Amino acid sequence: MVRLISTMSESDLPEQLRIRREKRESLLSRGIAPYPVSVNRTASLKEIRERFKDLATDSPSGVIESVAGRIIFKRDTGKLCFATLREGDGTELQAMFSLDKVGEAVLESWKSDIDLGDIVSVTGEVITSKRGELSILANSYQIASKALRPLPNEHNPLNEETRVRQRYVDLIVRPEARVNARIRPKVLKSVRQTFDKYDFIEVETPMLQVMHGGAAARPFKTFSNAYDMDLYLRIAPELFLKRCVVGGIEKVFEINRNFRNEGADSSHSPEFAMLEMYWAYGDWQNMKSLTQEIIQNAALAIFGSHKAQHHDGRISDLGGNWRELDFYTAISEAAGLTVTPATSRQELVKIAEKAGLKVDPAWINGKLAEEIFEHFYSGKLNTPTFVMGFPVDTSPLVREHRSVKGIAEKWDLYIDGFELATGYSELVDPVIQRDRLIEQAKLGAKGDLEAMQVDEDFLRAMEHGMPPMGGVGMGIDRLLMALTGLGIRETILFPLVKPEEN
Secondary structure, three states, X not given: OOOOOXXXXXXXXXXXXXXXXXXXXXXXXXXXXXXXXXXXXXXXXXXXXXXXXXXXXXXXXXXXXXXXEEEEEEEEOOOEEEEEEEOXXXXXEEEEEEHHHHHHHHHHHHHHHOOOXXXXXXXXXXXXXXXXXXXXXXXXXXXXXXXXXXXXXXXXXXXXHHXXXXXXXXXXXXXXXXXXXXHHHHXXXXXXXXXXXXXXXXXXXXXXXXXXXXXOOOOOEEEEOOOOEEEEEOOOOHHHHHHHHHXXXXXXXXXXXXXXXXXXXXXXXXXXXEEEEEEEOOOHHHHHHHHHHHHHHHHHHHHOOOEEEOOOOOEEEOOOOOEEEEHHHHHXXXXXXXXXXXXXXXXXXXXXXXXXXXXXXXXXXXHHHHHHHXXXXXXXXXXXXXXXXXXXXXXXXXXXXXXXXXXXXXXXXXXXXXXXXXXXXXXXXXXXXXXXXXXXXXXXXXXXXXXXXXXXXXXXHHHOOOOOEEEXXXXXXXXXXXXXXXXXXXXXXXXXXXXXXX
16 A cells, blocks of 8 residues: 655755654653664564454454554544554554543644654554554554654655665665565575475685686775785686585585676676576586576466566566577578688678677677677567577687587576576586686786686696586576566665765
C-alpha cells in the first residue's frame, strides 16, 4: 500500500530540520528518551497480520500486543487519531489512539511530539475497525527513534540518482526497492543449493593479491604498510581457485567481490559480486549445462517458474535448452563474408572500418574479432544464447579447441543483450601456460594495462599436476539484472558513486 507520507518540498527542509530538532530537545527536557536502548515489542507486524487475519470486522481480540514500526501515515483528529506503521519488509498495520483509552495527556503528546518517519512502539489490544482494518487500539506508546529529517512523498518521488545515493530512504518509501533487496539473498540461496546438489565446496580466496591475474582487466593498486609493498585488489579469484583444484578440492566455487579499475555504465560497476566455479574432469560443455541449471533454478526460486518477470512487466523466458551460436559464424553472417581464426588482420580491419568501428592499433587479431562481434551483436542477443568458440589469443588461461585451430573452448552467455557468464575448458598444461603468461607480460610491457603477469607460484602449482577441468565466471549483479530487468545500479544495494558536491 502506498500512502501519502509527507507534503514537504526541498525548500521546506531547513525549517523541518529545525522543528524536529526542537521536538527532540523538548523530549529530552521532559525526561523522555528520543533514542532509547530498547522498546516494547512482543510481535512483528507480519506476525500480527498472520495470527489475526480471520478476525471479524469491528471485533476485539482480547489480546494485548506491543508492536513497532515507522510511521508512514498519520491523521490527527479530535478524540481519535490514526497512524499506519510499517516495518522493514513493507508490512503495515494501523494504530488507533482514542481519548478514552489513552487519556488527554498521552493523546496530546502523540499529536505534538510524533512526526511522519518516526519509529514508535505501540501497545494495545488487537482489534478490527468498523471498516474491517486490522489495528492496534493503543493504551500507550513509546518513541523508538525520532526522525530529524522528513521523508519524501509520492508526489515528489526520488529520482534515480537520489535512490542510489540514499538507498536507506529508497528502502523506506519504495516497495520495489524492498523487493529487490530481498531477491538477492533468495538467488544466492538457490545458487548454493544447486552447488550443494553436486557436492561443490565453497571457499574464500584473497582480495589483496601480490599480483593481479585471472582476467583481462585493469586493477586497483594499493600499498601495504606492514609488508612495505604494493598490492592489488583482485580482478578475479581464478588463479587461487585453480590452486584449490590442484590441492584436491575438485569441485570448488566462490561468491565474492571483484574490483576492476574500469568504466561504469548500466551493466558495469568497478566493484561487483562474482561467482566463479571449477569442476575437475569437466569441460566447457559440462559447465554450460551447469550454468543453465543454476540460472533456471534461481528463476524458479524467485518466480515459481522459468519465466522471469521484469520490473517493467516484461516476461523473459529462461526455460528449455538454450541456443548456441558459433562466434566466427556469427561474424561471417553479419559481415557478409567468411571470417575464420585464420582471417588476416588486414581483412579484419577492412570489416571493422566498413562497419564504422574505430580500430585501436594495439588490438591483436583476436581482440579485433571480439570487437567486431560486439559491434554487430551488442544489445541484440536477448534470448539466452551461448556464443561458442572465441579466439585463443585473447584467452590465455583457456585450452585451445581440441579439433579447431585458433579458437579456445570458451563460450559467453548472453541474456537480454548483455554478457552474463563465461565458461571454459581450462588450460592445465604448465608449459603452455607459462608461454601464454610470458606473452601477456610482453603486452603489459608495451602498455597494455589489462595484460596478466607471470605468476610463478601459480605456475608452480600447475607443475604439481592440475587435472583437466571446466570453469565459469558469472556476475551475480548481472544475474539479478537478467532476472529483474533492472540496471546494475539497482541490483547493487550500495553502488559506488562520486561524492556529492557541496
